[in-house]
Amino acid sequence: MANRHAVVAGAGIGGLTAALALHRRGWRVTVCERAPEPPTTGAGIGLAPNALRALNAIGVDAARAAGSAVPVTMGVRRSDGQWLTRADTADMAARYGMPPIAVPRPAFTAALAAALPPDVLRYGTAVTGVDDAAGRPVVRTAAGPDLPADLVVAADGIHSPLRRAYFPAHPGLHYLGEIAWRTIVDAPELRITAMSETWGRGRRFGVTPLADGRFYLYATAVVPAGTRSADPRAELRRRFGSWHDPIPALLDRVDRLDPADLLCNDLYDLAAPLPRLHHGRIAWLGDAAHAMAPNLGQGGCQAIEDAAVLAHLLPAGDAGDATGAGDCADGPGSVPAALAAYTAARRDRTDAVRLRARRVGRLGALRNPLAAAARDLAVRAVPSRLALRGMDDLFNGFHLPG
Template sequence: MPKRHAVVAGAGIGGLTAALALHRRGWHVTVCERAPELPTTGAGIGLAPNALRALDAIGVDAAHAAGSATATTMGVRRPDGRWLTRTATADMAARYGTPPIAVPRPAFTAALAAALPPETIRYGTAVTAVDDTAGRPTVRTANGPDLPADLVVAADGIHSPLRRAYFPAHPGLHYIGETAWRTLVDAPDLRIPAMSETWGRGERFGITPLSDGRFYLYATAVAPPGTRSADPRAELRHRFGSWHDPIPALLDRVQRLAPADVLQNDLHDLAAPLPRLHHGSIAWVGDAAHAMAPNLGQGGCQAIEDAVVLAHLLPAEHDTHTPTSIPTALAAYTAARRDRTNAIRLRARRVGRLGALRNPLAVAARDLTVQATPTPLALRGMDDLFNGFHLPR
């Protein structure tokens, strides 16, 4: 029998992980990516223990594939440098089996792509529609032939055209009230051992060390949608230049970058959960399925979980006589993933509201509450995130 064919719309982390997981279950996979090539520049991504466990289930060692860095401590600070909460990553490793790691996003996506057979990814090929009226989906592309498939994985991002096409009554995206900047800087001489996020009044600044001596920096600010400055480097200096060390030194490195190397995006999440994460033989993963605010660092992690669970539930090549149909497997995928991802989406929104507080009294109360929370209790509060990945039986 010919191999089952999956077409994946989008070569982001969720799409590439899905492609690799399906390939390793014996599927023939085609990935359609609208960009002309994988990005070579960009930001970083934190891989929490749940994502690392999911990757391990499909034989991917992220630290080996893309390099990684494990900070000695993680925590939240005030603009004056005082720690509100701080946790040793060794304690996280003891509790969850592995500490979180940070990898450059371009290196990670390149490693996933390199693990696929040659010619799997078709660059410069945008999926425009999926016709599934005949019972077997056909993928339409902007500048290529139609692709018949047994399965379509919609990994087409936060603005997912396929989500809009198949869920036209859904309210779509919700602006969470903040804009965000992201960049990578070279600063091995600064020897910053901690992964930290600093909370001010309506502003935040995050520092994540990477394995190659670079740092992934991100910042957020409460702002109307579409707010842009002529020079994002100067805007970051204006907003955060007086905050605690090593933020000013890192901003000095940002000034050496080209303005285009500082990415800025308004932050959105999905206004409401999708009624289901599948339709016929189409499955949605990652931001296309459940776009969430970045406040828990779980957006990419949940996309990885989606991809691994989806492939696990679908029949493998050697399961040609299994009675489980693809639509039945996709219904099981919705049952396994919808509630977990929606709960994390709502939790990320709530945490973001805390970080975005601007009223001085509310900020003081927030900081006192965070500072008074014992570290063991704070860690227990992450158990459902970091221990929540399981392959359905």
């Protein structure tokens, strides 16, 4: 008897979390990643209580694995520094059982990868297609050889080739009208303890404390898709240099960066939900399944939830043989039945989060002065305890299906 084999397309947070969860369920796992090596630069990621619960369910302590920072407060500010809404993370911890944490994305993915057997990850190996005509998929890769599998996890990102191949009638991606800059800077002397997002008119700037005095910074601006500046550091200074402290001081640190360490991307989400998150023995998760705006900080968190639920619903990997003899084609307890249950468990929740993130982004991106002023007044009018309660469905929404 040989363990069931899962091939994961993509070594991002969702793909690596799924690989680790499946490995711990007894599956033999191969992760194919088109990039030639793991990322060493990039951004941070906030792990909300729902994602931390999902990680705990598969035995991952994110703070211990990747280092973390817990902000003292979280909230939204105006460009002059006035707080529109603010919550103490101690109150969040009391309400949700744990505070959110922030970790460097490269360190977190490295920790997930390190928890896998050494022969699992194959960098520089792009998945070019899946042949499932015979009912059991064979994964084709550019590097070869073909990989027969009992399960394929499509974690191949926002531009997912596997999503396009299997859902050709789907409208695809929707441009959100903004570009985003992201980076990490080292500035321990600034002693910033708040995780904040500042709203202007058609512009936003976010600051997230990380471990060891570093900060994850992101900024957005409403511009046509494909807009790029010859000097993005100067562009950030032009757009945000007059905003409240500590933004100018943080931009001083950005000016010292290698330009390659400042990422710039157009922002997209999925134009409509997929009709389902599976096809036969293929399951989609993360951005490949439900790409969403970053406005709630839930893109990576929902990918982690996907991975935990998927592994929980699948049969144990050591319950079948290499040809699936212990796996009835479509009966209870089979892989196809588990994937149908995965769609039922995840599609509505992830689409609700996708739509909510889009709505929040539209508020933050308002450019009309009157509309932006009305928005600010409305946000300030909501008591902090009610604003926190409004996050209950997100932060308390993760559950493993019974």
